Amino acid sequence: MTGRETRSMPVPDGLDGLRVDAGVARLLGLSRTAVASLAEEGSVLVDGSAVAKSERLAAGSWLEVALPEPARELTVEAEPVEGLEILYADDDIVAVDKPPWVAAHPGVGWTGPTVVGGLAAMGYRISTSGAHERQGIVHRLDVGTSGVMVVAQSERAYTALKRAFKQRTVHKRYHALVQGHPDPSSGTIDAPIGRARGSEWKFAVTADGRHSITHYDTIEAFQAASLLDITLETGRTHQIRVHFSAIRHPCCGDPTYGSDPVLAKRLGLERQWLHARTLGFTHPADGRWMELASEYPADLRHSLDVLRDA
Numbered sequence: 001m002t003g004r005e006t007r008s009m010p011v012p013d014g015l016d017g018l019r020v021d022a023g024v025a026r027l028l029g030l031s032r033t034a035v036a037s038l039a040e041e042g043s044v045l046v047d048g049s050a051v052a053k054s055e056r057l058a059a060g061s062w063l064e065v066a067l068p069e070p071a072r073e074l075t076v077e078a079e080p081v082e083g084l085e086i087l088y089a090d091d092d093i094v095a096v097d098k099p100p101w102v103a104a105h106p107g108v109g110w111t112g113p114t115v116v117g118g119l120a121a122m123g124y125r126i127s128t129s130g131a132h133e134r135q136g137i138v139h140r141l142d143v144g145t146s147g148v149m150v151v152a153q154s155e156r157a158y159t160a161l162k163r164a165f166k167q168r169t170v171h172k173r174y175h176a177l178v179q180g181h182p183d184p185s186s187g188t189i190d191a192p193i194g195r196a197r198g199s200e201w202k203f204a205v206t207a208d209g210r211h212s213i214t215h216y217d218t219i220e221a222f223q224a225a226s227l228l229d230i231t232l233e234t235g236r237t238h239q240i241r242v243h244f245s246a247i248r249h250p251c252c253g254d255p256t257y258g259s260d261p262v263l264a265k266r267l268g269l270e271r272q273w274l275h276a277r278t279l280g281f282t283h284p285a286d287g288r289w290m291e292l293a294s295e296y297p298a299d300l301r302h303s304l305d306v307l308r309d310a
Contacts, residue, residue: 004043004066011046014255014264016059020044022270023057024065027256029143029201031101031112034068067109076106076135081118087148087292092157092285094124095150097294100271104140104149115149126151127158138162139170139235147174147276147294152284160284165235171280174230175219175296176240177273177303178249179260181226185218189243193236202256203238205246212236214243222307224263225252229277240274252303267303275300 007028015023020039021032028035036053038044043066044051046058057063083099098104102113116136119126126136136151138161152158164170194209196202213233220227226249230240238257244250245257252259253269267273280291296304 006064006066008064011057011059011061011063012255013059014259014261015057016261018057020051020055020057021053030109034111076120077117078120079117080121081113084118092154093150094153095292098141098146098149100144100146103143105137125153127153127155139165141276144271145274146297148279148292150279157284164281168233172232173278174240175275175277176228176230177225177252178228178244179225179252180249181221182249189214191243191246193239193242203242210236212239214239223310225307241272267306269303273300273303
């Protein structure tokens with residue numbers, strides 16, 4: 001291995017049988033292209049031996065990955081993003097329907113598409129507030145999560161929306177397909193979230209974590225899973241995924257937080273079933289209430305079809 005930063009860990013059960021490029025990308029939040037490049041240069045080891053991108057991972061084997069060298073300065077590249085759609089735009093804000101496997105902004109180790117890069121390619125002028133690579137970003141969705149996301153175009157919008165998210169006046173509604181049937185079928189999860197022990201990228205319910213509250217209602221119950229309507233009072237990283245994993249009902253297709261790989265395969269899922277369904281907020285310029293919605297993408301609709309036809 002090289003002198004670069006290295007991540008070492010056992011391969012989770014949920015990644016058993018996946019290709020190296022797909023499994024490592026999902027595990028570490030890299031793009032498949034980046035992992036393929038790492039494998040080609042011998043920077044991905046399984047049980048001490050370099051592996052090719054097309055080899056299959058085995059649960060329990062020891063994985064070592066030398067991460068890509070961090071860029072000296074993160075920059076926004078204006079590149080079109082397939083599937084990125086505009087839901088609403090004016091001089092102050094632009095709201096997008098974010099597809100999965102797209103990051104909000106550039107980050108160390110992420111070489112895939114970004115929302116800010118896609119907007120730049122469309123000609124949108126984004127607020128210059130915030131770090132250069134995060135300009136205009138007032139909130140984020142996980143790379144593997146799809147749905148509504150709003151970006152500030154003006155400085156006043158950036159300031160107002162950042163304040164709104166901090167003061168929790170933004171209404172965030174998600175839909176999630178979780179394993180099993182939460183009991184009660186409607187309820188609240190109030191549990192602090194912090195970094196998981198020994199991990200820089202995974203989170204967990206911890207005694208010294210940050211205050212986190214999730215409300216949920218069951219929309220539809222299937223034999224093996226439940227479709228939930230979820231609202232967040234707080235906006236912690238991976239909050240929904242962590243909270244439902246903690247009550248033993250992880251999001252389907254989410255091996256990082258304990259999902260069943262057999263069920264995920266049956267449902268055709270290659271990412272967590274989690275979708276930002278609606279986003280409500282006060283417009284930063286004229287004060288009117290905005291409510292923006294996103295329909296389910298094809299992969300999530302397919303999973304529901306499989307369950308309904310069972």
